[in-house]
Amino acid sequence: ENSTSTLDLRWGLTAEVKEGRAKRIGKVIKYNRSQLRSIEVMEKICGEMTKYERYTDVKGEFQLKTKDQIKVLKGDQKIKFNEEDKDDRKRDQNRFERFCEELTESSENQITTAIKEELTYEQFIDAVCFGAEEHPCGVSR
Numbered sequence: 001e002n003s004t005s006t007l008d009l010r011w012g013l014t015a016e017v018k019e020g021r022a023k024r025i026g027k028v029i030k031y032n033r034s035q036l037r038s039i040e041v042m043e044k045i046c047g048e049m050t051k052y053e054r055y056t057d058v059k060g061e062f063q064l065k066t067k068d069q070i071k072v073l074k075g076d077q078k079i080k081f082n083e084e085d086k087d088d089r090k091r092d093q094n095r096f097e098r099f100c101e102e103l104t105e106s107s108e109n110q111i112t113t114a115i116k117e118e119l120t121y122e123q124f125i126d127a128v129c130f131g132a133e134e135h136p137c138g139v140s141r
Contacts, residue, residue, distance in 0.1 A: 005031040038112040046100035050093045064096065103128070 009026040016023050031037055055065040057073065065073070104111060107128045114127045 007031055007034050007036060033116050033118060035112060035116070038115040041115060042104045042108065042111060046097050046104060049096040049100045052093065052096055053089055054092045 007029045009029060051066050052064040053067060053070060055063045055070055055073070110127050114124045119127060
């Protein structure tokens, strides 16, 4: 994605002609503030959830980590997975993806607004997870 790209929504010409050229009607929008970008982000982000796995080495909780992050945290320990572990990981990845899809669907307006307003990561999390009355991320501030 090129953050300097623009969407040219000028589709028509006016009857007003100046210096031999007709004036175009419409506006030009920065791509990174456009609704198109918002939609593309929402479509892509949940597919990325399949790269995450459950990390349970923190007592009393589980976290989502990428395979690379888990390898770094485990260090020199050999990570061996049996068939049951592979099935569990696949099931978890599907769950993460479904949760992401539900969250993006229920928070579509907040996500679109956050992208259009070019919020920082922290502001984005606040807007999506804590902006609504019910806390879709499962926690409250």
